[in-house]
Amino acid sequence: MAAPPASYQKELAAARKAASLAARLCQSVQKSLLQSDVQSKADRSPVTVADYGSQALVSLVLKTELSSESFSLVAEEDSGDLRKDGSQETLRRITNLVNDTLSSDGTYNLSLSEEDVLVAIDSGKSEGGPHGRHWVLDPIDGTKGFLRGDQYAIALGLLDEGKVVLGVLACPNLPLAPIGHSEIESLATKVGCLFSARIGAGTYMQSLDGSPPSKVHVSNIENPADASFFESFEAAHSLHDLSSSIATKVGVQAPPVRIDSQAKYGALARGDGAIYLRFPHKGYREKIWDHAAGCIVVTEAGGIATDAAGNALDFSKGRYLDLDTGIIVTNAKLMPLLLNAVQSSLKEKVQSASPL
Ligand SMILES: Nc1ncnc2c1ncn2[C@@H]1O[C@H](COP(=O)(O)O)[C@@H](OP(=O)(O)O)[C@H]1O
Ligand SMILES: [Mg+2]
Ligand SMILES: [Mg+2]
Ligand SMILES: [Mg+2]
Numbered sequence: 570m571a572a573p574p575a576s577y578q579k580e581l582a583a584a585r586k587a588a589s590l591a592a593r594l595c596q597s598v599q600k601s602l603l604q605s606d607v608q609s610k611a612d613r614s615p616v617t618v619a620d621y622g623s624q625a626l627v628s629l630v631l632k633t634e635l636s637s638e639s640f641s642l643v644a645e646e647d648s649g650d651l652r653k654d655g656s657q658e659t660l661r662r663i664t665n666l667v668n669d670t671l672s673s674d675g676t677y678n679l680s681l682s683e684e685d686v687l688v689a690i691d692s693g694k695s696e697g698g699p700h701g702r703h704w705v706l707d708p709i710d711g712t713k714g715f716l717r718g719d720q721y722a723i724a725l726g727l728l729d730e731g732k733v734v735l736g737v738l739a740c741p742n743l744p745l746a747p748i749g750h751s752e753i754e755s756l757a758t759k760v761g762c763l764f765s766a767r768i769g770a771g772t773y774m775q776s777l778d779g780s781p782p783s784k785v786h787v788s789n790i791e792n793p794a795d796a797s798f799f800e801s802f803e804a805a806h807s808l809h810d811l812s813s814s815i816a817t818k819v820g821v822q823a824p825p826v827r828i829d830s831q832a833k834y835g836a837l838a839r840g841d842g843a844i845y846l847r848f849p850h851k852g853y854r855e856k857i858w859d860h861a862a863g864c865i866v867v868t869e870a871g872g873i874a875t876d877a878a879g880n881a882l883d884f885s886k887g888r889y890l891d892l893d894t895g896i897i898v899t900n901a902k903l904m905p906l907l908l909n910a911v912q913s914s915l916k917e918k919v920q921s922a923s924p925l
Contacts, residue, residue: 583634591623592739623708625689644693644706699731699885707858714829726861731885736862766869787872788840796843797823812846818910834863838870845898
């Protein structure tokens with residue numbers, strides 16, 4: 570008899586637990602961020618004690634909860650810089666953060682040494698690929714937003730035979746109420762959302778402090794004039810001019826909503842806006858941890874995510890996404906219009922760049 574199809578329920582519960590704990594660690598750091606908490610990586614992007622602490626925690630919780638022999642994790646950070654001279658104080662701070670978060674939760678009777686933390690961080694070095702199961706983690710997506718006190722997410726997905734089968738997005742600063750409509754945003758709005766999705770089972774949102782989950786769905790807007798769109802806050806991450814030309818072409822009237830991280834996918838999954846456009850500068854290669862969890866959160870809520878050529882995102886090629894320019898996300902009704910506008914704006918961009 571054939572084995573029943575995997576339901577991934579146990580894995581999803583472990584992923585929720587891991588991301589919620591990591592969110593707790595990140596929140597405590599964001600409240601009292603010190604100058605010495607922030608380092609610069611070799612590519613000059615920022616990394617903080619919270620990125621490292623979150624990665625160590627998630628890796629530890631998954632291993633403890635699932636006790637599976639073959640554990641593979643594809644994650645953004647590694648311990649290289651932490652092992653260098655002069656990093657002892659940073660490593661001590663990360664170790665304290667991880668241990669404090671574990672003991673505040675009380676579920677695990679664990680106390681980690683500095684070496685344990687380095688090993689936990691480095692268990693994220695897997696190359697992923699088309700076979701078997703691989704967890705995919707961005708311990709803090711939107712580190713620049715995190716540093717500004719804005720949006721960020723802990724993004725955790727699971728690949729099985731190259732496909733994303735579950736995803737969890739913890740967004741500690743995302744309001745529970747819809748965003749993008751300034752008239753209903755107020756300082757009193759409660760924040761902290763946890764999105765979770767399982768293949769074939771839909772997308773749910775709950776508050777990070779433990780409200781019961783409720784099912785969410787993408788916007789069913791058909792007329793682009795009623796749609797609003799999301800893009801990166803950082804102009805260095807996505808071409809704002811290009812998305813503005815696409816939005817104009819398709820008939821969007823509202824100004825872009827610019828927020829950091831995969832919180833964009835979460836907000837889209839619950840219908841806050843109808844479109845997400847991402848067009849990195851030439852030569853940038855997208856990493857799977859920047860999209861795996863977000864992608865299933867939005868597709869299980871009824872959305873579609875493709876590259877600029879309309880191809881589904883392929884997570885089976887290792888640590889990088891192999892795609893034609895850009896990522897576009899919207900509902901099934903708007904996708905054909907949006908794809909046309911994308912193609913036409915990209916053509917104009919090439920024509921205006923080439924010498925006469
Ligand atoms: N030049 C660039 N172009 C596009 N994306 C970039 C980039 N430099 C960094 N990124 C990615 O953009 C992510 C944040 O996305 P967003 O702009 O939607 O907030 C970063 O994730 P991290 O913050 O995890 O490093 C990083 O992986
Ligand atoms: Mg990221
Ligand atoms: Mg990150
Ligand atoms: Mg980073």
